[in-house]
Amino acid sequence: MLFLHPWLLLGLTGIGVPIVLHLFNRRKSRTSDWGAMRFLEESINQRRRRVLLEEILLLVTRCLILACAALIFARPFLAGHASVSGLAVLTTALLAIIAAAVGVAIWNERVWRRRLWITAACLALLAVVAVLGESWNGWRRFGRSGTRDIAIILDGSSSMTLEVDGLSNFARAVKEAQAVIESAPRACAFTLIIGGTVPHALTPAPVTDRKHLLRLLDDAVPDQGTFHALDALALAVTSLARGSHGNKQILVIGDGQSVGWQLGETEVWSYLGALLERLPTQPRIVWRTLEMPGGIRNLTVADLAFSRQVIGTDREVRIDVTIANNGGESATAQALRLTAGDRTYTDTSIGQLQPGEMRVVSFRHRFTRTGTQPVTATLDINDEMPSDNTTTRIAPVRGSLRVLVVEGGRAPRLAERPGAFVALALSPSQALLDRAAAREAAPKAPPKAKPPSPPPQGFVVPELITMPDFIARERLDDFAAVILADVPRMPSNTAARLLQFVERGGGLLALHGSRSDSAFYNGWQTQEQHPVMPLALDEAGLTPAVREPVMVDTLSIIHPALQPLAPDSDIATTGFIRHWPATAASARTRIGARLFNGQPLLADHTVGKGRILQWTAPVDPAAGNLVSRQSFLPLMHELVYYLASPVVPDLNLPPMRGATLSLGSGQSEAGETSENGLRALYYRGTEQREALLARTDPQINFNWGQKGPAPGLPAGSFNTVWTGSLKVPVSGRYRLFTRAEGDMTVQIDAGLDSRARAASSLRIDLDATRRHDLVVRYTSVKNRASANLLWEGPGIGARHVPATALSPVRVRSDGWSETHETRVYPPRGEPLEALLQQSQDTLALHIPHRLTPGLYRAEVPAVWVPLFRDLAVVSNGMAQITFCVATDGNESRLATVTPDEAAFTRRYADLVLAATADEMHRALGGGATGRELWRPLAVALFFLLLAETILTRWIAIQRKTGAEALPVFDEPAGPSAASFRATMGTLNRSQP
């Protein structure tokens, strides 16, 4: 038996009160001389036993009352696995009290008194030893396993907010956690984790400060969303690893919902198992499952999906909203509303959904604005879980998708070449052909008088160029995809550049025709010696069909890009007279469509981040009827969309702890530019956080005075970073120096040379054959501002660095990367610090914070906008990118864990399910579990009080019985003393 409040056992000294009172009454006894001792002694002799019995009973009852009260306050409990029965200990203690009380009651019987007291002392000692032993045993058990760190994970998922009997399960979980903390031995350290979509620890490491822990629990709120148990467990392990105790335990208090536990996923569980093994001792995981409400009404928006990843303003996109009935009863939603941009669509045709039923409602919407557009689906229903009735996704609406079509055809008429077919299919306009024709004619003839028509305005913007142009073009980063239209072969450096483009996320579509060189395509390899193309073309070249055209086998179409084409479209009637026989080049090749003779028609695979598609039939009216099919246009578009998908950032993130949002390739600045000067960013204050002004300064030769460079940037409150490159006319030793009111430094080749340092004056050897990277920083700290960059060198006097020597394009090493601090506005609460990172091939937003479901707004300086390719919405100097952290639709399914699933977890971790609080305590083990005893003690106290009252009354009545009848003595009817004296007086006077 142990006590929750052992100090309150001091209340047991209260037993002394009736004893002392008893003894004090005896001591206080008045002494009187007595004559009628005979009667007294006889009475005593007759009554002695009875009186003694009464006294014993009273004293014992009173002592027991106080003992019970003291014990109740000390909150005894019977340890679940006590070595000595708690009831036996209790009985022993009470017997000791009884013996002591009897000993006091028979005060005059010295011998018996002594015997009883010795007995009482022995019994009390026994009880104390048992209690101390039990508690020591608890400590020892504890000590043997090393004192404990316990991680308590509270399931903060949406389902925990459902109320059962007027109290949410989360509130229950908090209570149980508090009970565990209160009942645990003192040395136990706890770490608290609220598990939600992204678990977060309330305490970074296990702490023992109970008050603090209890307060934290009092303030805890559920996170909503799905409880990602494994993340929480991993977090718990991390936190436990920081604890000082060798023995660890993890307690999960949740509602037994299996969603988020990734049950059955062996990989993550093995990972968790490995993680757990890293702790000094394998922690036991106790999963307390609170009862989940059953039979609730719950419709949920399970999913919201766009039919394409690449969404433009050119055509409608299908938006599929999946509605599911995750409740236990059938339910009817009044309407489903979809809000996209300025428009709201309402669907009232949903009707009743049976439990478990799902329904997909499709909307078609054409976005009118570019940028990140939130699309929200809302169910109009008043059900028990309103949180899952709304889902939002971000549609990244692109303004344009540039595609480079490389013409390999040699047909005499431009319009008959495959590249032209493709380009026209992508953007049907005469201008495109005109421009291509003009470009073809340009080397030979002077430009025509006819002004070039404006570039085509569509979503997909194709550019049709010839092979020589393609070879000459250095930069491909502006394009989402490159289409090789029957290009026979490419020079190796062009091929390498194209491969690099693909590896960074660009798309490549190879359309093979009669001119394609199978040797080149089959031999084209990545640096790792893998084939670049998904198919190995047959060396025999184009094979003519034997008798009739080979048709497309529609049943073999599995490629996602072809899925949007309706199955009843005329793709089924497409046939080819000739085609390239081919086989899959590697195991990673996916054959997306086949011809009826079994030969692949469309194949793809990924290389690096990009996708490569291969089409084996010529796009040529002579080779087949493809170009005359209605499906041709959408086919080309869908293929381009598919190719462009990798460069479209996914702005719908799962909830996670810290996210990296990939926004693009990071390459958008023109590689070579004739522009002179330096790129300048003017920031407010002394930190590079809030860029208010971005421009190209021809040279650094400023004397702003008090006003500063721009309104809002007064002297003394801004800093500037100039970046770019420097090209010197003659090689030699130069001195670069600054003249400024404020702090100004200059740095050469910072990204190339690790020894490069920033100083206000540099003496450095500069090479005229190459450009040198240049960074100049200036911070205005005085009430006047001026900044000047000067140089002197071979044959050059000290003067301002001229604009001709400067270029805004930086020279950087291969692994360069640059970061910029920015802010992200979460759905609720304070803005989060985020880091925008730009490097050679990535543009990413790092948000090192917990992301809970909802809409987020990232704010970046407008100067970065070109990097985002239409994704950002610019308003007053700042660009905003919206992204969404989505919820898991399964959360609302309320499926409880099954025994099989529980058995699965036991393969990786010592996981124990506890359906009741008692089981939980037992599973946690240690010396602090058991059954509290105060209830039976309270009942005993009540009965003892009753017994005491009855006993007292009964004794009083017993004593009064027979005591009313006084002995007859005296003559009752005599004159009073006064009248007697009066009579005497008169008599005496009359009788002298």
Place this chain on the structure above:
Amino acid sequence: MSTPGYMRLLPPESVRAIGRFELLARGPMEGFITGRHKSPHKGFSVEFAEHRAYAAGDDLRTLDWRVLARTDRLYVKQYIEETNMRATVLLDASGSMAYRGEAAAPFNGRPLSKFDYAQYIAAALTYLLIGQQDAVGLVTFDTKTRTYLPARARPSQVRLVLEEIDRTEPCGETSVAEVFHTIAERIPRRGMVIILSDLFDDPRHLTEALYHFRHRRHDVVLMHIMADEELTFPFSSFSEFRDLERPGQRVNLDPRSIRANYLERVRAFLREITAECDRLKIDYVHLNTRRPYDLALAEYLRARHTPR
């Protein structure tokens, strides 16, 4: 002129109160009521009682010659010896008599102990009886007779008796029966025996002793003195009772726990004595120290005069 110490036992007011009464012996054994003797004579006198037929052997001096002359019959004159009453006061001086109850009637500002009470009663009776020219004797006793003053009718007897009473201090145990037997034998002629005691002895022994007195034809007046506390046992708090008769003997107890039993015992005790006294035709007087002794005595005397 200073009053002798023993005179405190005869305070003037009680003398006044008691002085009006007289205590006459009853002659229950003869079957007729003895008239009050108002004899002015000193010494003893002879009173004619009746005539009886002469029987051989009678003293001729007692022959009534006048009757013989008139009727020629032989009658003998018989005379009743009319004596002045010989009263003996038996004063219990045992330890238990020293009990002084709080409820007792105060005298001279302090409550009287049972012994004080008995002293005053004894003194008053002595005064009364000597005043009637009766002889008064005194016996003080505890377990045995302490002093014995034979009855005398001399006025100076008052002084002797009072001095003796005044001198006596209560101590020792009560053993009434044995003492009574002794005294019953010691008192030479029948007379009045006035017992002043709390009678704390076995009622059976007491009854036997009283029977002894009756057997000796003594007119017994049993004055049973008890304190009110002894009758009602009013104590409520835990007390230690020290035995007055056996020093060192003490009892600790909660009085309430035995009160009923105690009272029952006292009731039984009194019942028994009353019954025995009725049987033996002993004048049994309850004297509760709560009532002033002169009042109680006066009442008793008045009641005794009134024929039952």
